[in-house]
Amino acid sequence: MVLSVVALVSALGVVLSKNPVTSVLCLIITFFTIAGHYIMMNAQFLAVVHIIVYAGAIMVLFLYVLMLMNLNAELEPQKRNWLKYAGAISGGALLVVLVAALRDASMPALSAESTDIGLIKNLGMLLFKQYVVPFEVSSILFLSAMVGAVVIGKKD
Amino acid sequence: MTLLSIDWFFIIEKVLLISGVLVLSLVVAMYSTWGERKVAAWIQDRFGPNRAGFMGLLQPLADGGKLFFKEEIIPSTSNRFLFILGPSIAMLVACMTSAVIPWGDTLVIAGRPVSLQIADVNIGILFIFGVVSMGVYGIMIGGWASNNKFSLLASVRAASQIISYELPMGLALIALLMLTGSLSLKDIVEQQRHGLWNVVYQPLGFFIFLICAFAECNRAPFDLPEAENELNGGYHLEYSSMKLGFFLFAEYINMFISSALIATMYFGGYAFPWMDSLGLDPNIVTILGFLALFIKTLFFIFFFMWVRWTVPRFRYDQLMRLGWKIMIPLALFNMLITGALILARQQ
Known part of the structure; x- marks a missing residue:
């Protein structure tokens, strides 16, 4: 429960933060919380591999590139308005599709003890x-x- | 109800164990700074620290005290939060690895078996790998947040070095895993206890792992992230006081932990010859085993220092060439040979 809250807050941080480096750091925290969820589902291997691959390798490269580019909020060119609307509309469309797909899917109840598959x-x-x-x-x-x-x- | 059903002894035992291991790694790291200077002095035919206390033994305390009382400067152009986060992550990550190392067999205290390993997870080696890959962040965040081009360059160097040497390290470990068939460090040690040490089966793998451990710890001859002549220092250029101390200290803890890991995975861990035929009380055997592991670890720490003061450092392009064009093919070759031998023995 606490883990899910942290995951959601840091995921929001990724999207809302103005500084790209903070964004990346928030994303790393999100990955860690997802790994925590895996552990709670008794999937230790998946959790550790998730951390090694995503947080350990991919995000380091992201951070690397961002740090070298050294983006600043002031120097960033202002995005055009229609671009923002297009982004919002396409994102919303994706959300609708996801909700529609998930609504009919049956969610089997997960029980942590019964699965040893991880x-x-x-x-x-x-x-x-x-x-x-x-x-x-x-x-x-x-x-x-x-x-x-x-x-x-x-x-x- | 759930609160009552918690095994309090279990919690107390683990808390004690965790504090013990933490204190042990901090003290060893502290005295490694002293040892490093003594070894350097010995190799260069000098005295080394000999003023504070007997044989200079109080020198690390004096250094630590000095670092704590120095003025703390946070550059005004730096990102304040990240600037503090950098050394914190470096220190945290350095202390985390010790959780899965089996420091000894089980002790029996008042009828309760107490394992001298904090967490025997079945993915021990992968856990270490995950933590090591996190170690880059401390250096990168610290270097970037300083807002200094030299720090940034040094942290970029450190990050690419660590990422490049993680690969051959992993490949060397895969060969070891093929041999042992388990990811748990405890199992690996137990197998070596009843057989030969892994270094006999995996000499090439051990060699590759050792070199990569040097690179991962940013130790000489691979200490390129700290270069006075090109970089004015290193990724900790802007740091002062104990935040600088944490960066330096994390390096020594990393050295201790890698030495312990090398001893555990390739040199039998807490196992020592004839430990089962001595006919002693199991508790005493366990304590002797812990001492054996400790001596092996100290030897590797000494080895780290020995190499530092005898081998000249690499140039950066040489470092990268060594990593990608020599170590990775060698590690792959080692994996292939191991696999072939295991298959041949099965048939």
Whole structure:
């Protein structure tokens, strides 16, 4: 409960804060609270990997770029009005779609004690036995993305 | 009702254990500063600190006191909140790793088995990895919030160095995990207790892990984030008083923790030869085991210092080339060999 409140407040902080660096820091806190939720659902592996990958690697790169660009609120060009309206409308449309999709979905009650699926042993068994093909396909997808990034970067 | 059903002994035990480990790491870090100067003096044929107390043993207290009483300056152009947050994160993260290290086997006190490990989670190694990857933030936030181009450059250096060396470190650990089949540090130690130390099976992995530990701690020969000649100092350039002290102190705690980790994962942790055939009381064996781990850890701390005062430092491009073009392929090769050997033994 406390965790959810912190998650929501920091998520709002990401959107509302004027300073991009504060935004990123709020996002990191959000990731931590999400990892906390995973732990409460007995998915320790998922929680730690979530922290390593998102908070530890991706957000460091974000912070890196932001710090080097050193954006300032005063130097930021004022966004045009129609852009703001377009953003609001498209965001609202997404919200409507999400609500419509979630309304009909049945939510099975989660009980923390009954699921052991998040423990690393069970997760590994599941990934490498039942879902081998999707797992490998997704890794090839990542590889192609990496190669693509290198090709784009090499062009200069 | 739920309040009454809490196991109070459990809480007291854990609180005591946590404070004990925390105090231990702080004291060791404090005396590492003394040890570092003594080792340096010994290597360079000098005396080292010898004024405060017997053999200069009170020197760390004097240094700490000096840092506490110095004037605290927060630059007016800096981001105040982040400026204070930086060293706090550095210190917090440095102290967090010790939670999953098994400092010893179980003690039996008044009929209760007390494990000398704060948390035996089944993802111990991953937890350490997560915490280490958080360590970058202290340096980056501190460097950026100072609003000084030299600090920023140094923190960018530190961040890219830590990120680059995390990869070979992880790969070296994967080979170790393939061997042990468990992510829990306790299990890893128990396996070494009944068999050979992991360094026998994983000499290359140990070597890679050791080098990466040097880089992760920003220690020489990889101490590029602190460079007086190019950067006027380092990411803590604008810091004064105890906030500077925290940054420096966090480095020593990191060194202690990495030494303990190396000892745990590759050198048997609290296991020592013939520990099960001595025929002593289990409690005494546990205490001896803790001492064994402590001696191993101190040896690696000494090794860190030894390297610092004998090996010249790298240039930054050399550091990156070493990380990406030598360490990662070596670690991958190590993983491949380990996997192949495990498969060959199974058949």
